[in-house]
Amino acid sequence: MNVAFDINGQPVEVQVEPRTTLADCIRHDLRLTGTHVGCAHGTCGACTVIVDGDAVRSCLILAVQMQHAKIVTVEGISNDDALTxxxxxxxxxxxxxxxxxxxxxxxxxxxxxxxxxxxxxxxxxxxxxxxxxxxxxxxxxxxxxxxxxxxxxxxxxxxxx
Amino acid sequence: MKLPRFEYASPTTVQEAVALLAASNGTAKPLAGGQSLVPILAFRLAAPSLLVDLRRIAGLDTIAIDDAGVHLGARVRWCDIEADARLATAHPLLAAAVTHVAHYAIRKRGTVGGSLAHADPAAELPGIAIACDAELTLVGPSGRRSVPAEAFFLGPLTTALAPDELITQIRLPPWPSARRWGFQEFARRRGDFALAGVAAFYDLDSAGHAANSHIGVIGVDDRPRRLTAAEAVLNGRTVDANAITATAEMAARIVDPPDDIHGTARYRRALLATLVERALTGAPAKA
CATH class of the missing domain: 1.10.150.120 ([2Fe-2S]-binding domain)
Structure with missing residues (x-):
C-alpha cells in the first residue's frame, strides 16, 4: 500500500505491506536508523517517535496508519553540529x-x-x-x-x- | 517477531467497519490504538486476515457528560481522559484509575474500546466498568445493543463481543458528589499490569451508614468482578476500622486469584485484603 506523511519536516511517500510497522518503515524504507527496535512489542521504549505531537511506540503502529501524519524521529531533534x-x-x-x-x-x-x-x-x-x-x-x-x-x-x- | 500478513482497511463509518468485519466470517479484527492488538500480532498469538482501522470514523473519540453519566467513545485515549478536567468531579474514580494505566507513550495511543475488547483480567478500565455498573454499546450488522459490563466480560481475554461487532461507547452512570471512593492497585513496576487492584465506593444513608457499596477488583480472578459478599459486610455499617477489616477479610476469602510467576494465589489474596483496606480507609478523605 502507498502511504504519504511528513518525517522530520520532509514529505515522503512509501510503498509498504500493511504489516510493516512504523519502526521498520522508518529504519528499512526511509533509512533513518536513529530509531531503534528493542523488544518489538511496546515494552522497552527504544523505538519511541513523535507522531502529531505525541510520543508513541513506533513498533505498535502500522506504517499504513500514518497517512498525512507529521512524524519526528531522533534525527529531527538534533541541530547537525551543535548539541541541543x-x-x-x-x-x-x-x-x-x-x-x-x-x-x-x-x-x-x-x-x-x-x-x-x-x-x-x-x-x-x-x-x-x-x-x-x-x-x-x-x-x-x-x-x-x-x-x-x-x-x-x-x-x-x-x-x- | 515481525507481524503476520494481513490486509488493511480504514473505513469512515461504523456501518462500513461492521460490514467489513461481517464479510470476513470472523477472521477480521478491529484496530483502534493497537497497544494490545499489535503486541498480540508480534507474538503471533493471532493472525487476522484483515485489520479494520477505526481511526477515520468520526465521533468515536468524544467524552460526553450529561444526566445519564459519563459517555466515553471507543477511541478515547487514556491521555484524553487524563486531560479532561471535568472528570475530576464527574467521575473521580475513573480519573484516579486511569492514572495507573501503562506508560506515557502507550497512554497516547491506547483506547477505552481497545482495553474493554482486550479484557485483560488485570486491566483498570474493565475493573471500573464492573465496579460502576457500566453499560457498553455494541454495534453489529443487525444494529445496536446495550450490554451491562457484568454480562460483557466472560473470562481472560474473552468477552460477549461478537466477531462482527464493534464497541462504540461505554457509559458510566452519574456520580453523586458526596460519594466516598478509593482506588488502589499494586504492580511490581510503575505502569505494569496490577497484581491486584480495587475500585471501591459507597454512599452514606441518612443515619451515616454505608449504603450502595460497590467493590470491584482486578487481577485476582479470571475477569474483573464485583465482590457482592464483601459489599454486604460493609452496607448498613458505620465505616470504621472494624467494618473495613471485616470487609477486607471477606474480600480476600471470596476471590480465586491466579498462582503464577508474578505472585502466588496466597500472596494476591493477602495483597487484595490490604488494598481493600486502603481503598476504604482513604475513601472518606477524598469525598
Whole structure:
C-alpha cells in the first residue's frame, strides 16, 4: 500500500505491506536508523517517535496508519553540529553508556518537556519509567532531563511572549 | 517477531467497519490504538486476515457528560481522559484509575474500546466498568445493543463481543458528589499490569451508614468482578476500622486469584485484603 506523511519536516511517500510497522518503515524504507527496535512489542521504549505531537511506540503502529501524519524521529531533534540543550545535558551527566535506548529516551524527554516544560522530577521519573535502560541505572538520565528542562522553560516563555 | 500478513482497511463509518468485519466470517479484527492488538500480532498469538482501522470514523473519540453519566467513545485515549478536567468531579474514580494505566507513550495511543475488547483480567478500565455498573454499546450488522459490563466480560481475554461487532461507547452512570471512593492497585513496576487492584465506593444513608457499596477488583480472578459478599459486610455499617477489616477479610476469602510467576494465589489474596483496606480507609478523605 502507498502511504504519504511528513518525517522530520520532509514529505515522503512509501510503498509498504500493511504489516510493516512504523519502526521498520522508518529504519528499512526511509533509512533513518536513529530509531531503534528493542523488544518489538511496546515494552522497552527504544523505538519511541513523535507522531502529531505525541510520543508513541513506533513498533505498535502500522506504517499504513500514518497517512498525512507529521512524524519526528531522533534525527529531527538534533541541530547537525551543535548539541541541543538536551543532548548537551545527556553528555554532561553520562546519561548513556551503550546508547541503544537513548533515541527513545531523548524523544520521550523532548515530547514531555515540550508539552509540560514545568514537569516535576516525579513526573519526569514517571514518564521515563516507560523506557528500559540496562546500563545507566537511570539516575544520570533523570539528572540530564532535569537540567535540560530549563532550556524548554525558556523556549516556552519566549513562545508565549 | 515481525507481524503476520494481513490486509488493511480504514473505513469512515461504523456501518462500513461492521460490514467489513461481517464479510470476513470472523477472521477480521478491529484496530483502534493497537497497544494490545499489535503486541498480540508480534507474538503471533493471532493472525487476522484483515485489520479494520477505526481511526477515520468520526465521533468515536468524544467524552460526553450529561444526566445519564459519563459517555466515553471507543477511541478515547487514556491521555484524553487524563486531560479532561471535568472528570475530576464527574467521575473521580475513573480519573484516579486511569492514572495507573501503562506508560506515557502507550497512554497516547491506547483506547477505552481497545482495553474493554482486550479484557485483560488485570486491566483498570474493565475493573471500573464492573465496579460502576457500566453499560457498553455494541454495534453489529443487525444494529445496536446495550450490554451491562457484568454480562460483557466472560473470562481472560474473552468477552460477549461478537466477531462482527464493534464497541462504540461505554457509559458510566452519574456520580453523586458526596460519594466516598478509593482506588488502589499494586504492580511490581510503575505502569505494569496490577497484581491486584480495587475500585471501591459507597454512599452514606441518612443515619451515616454505608449504603450502595460497590467493590470491584482486578487481577485476582479470571475477569474483573464485583465482590457482592464483601459489599454486604460493609452496607448498613458505620465505616470504621472494624467494618473495613471485616470487609477486607471477606474480600480476600471470596476471590480465586491466579498462582503464577508474578505472585502466588496466597500472596494476591493477602495483597487484595490490604488494598481493600486502603481503598476504604482513604475513601472518606477524598469525598
Amino acid at each position: 540543550p538536551l543532548q548537551a545535558a545527556f553528555r554532561k551527566h553520562f546519561a548513556l553508556q551503550c546508547g541503544f535506548c537513548t533515541p527513545g529516551i531523548l524523544i520521550t524527554a523532548h515530547a514531555l518537556l515540550t508539552e509540560e516544560p514545568n514537569a516535576s522530577e516525579d513526573r519526569i521519573r514517571d514518564v521515563l519509567s516507560g523506557s528500559i535502560c540496562r546500563c545507566t541505572g537511570y539516575i544520570p538520565i533523570v539528572q540530564a532531563v532535569l537540567e535540560a528542562r530549563a532550556a524548554y522553560q525558556v523556549q516556552a516563555r519566549s513562545a508565549a511572549a
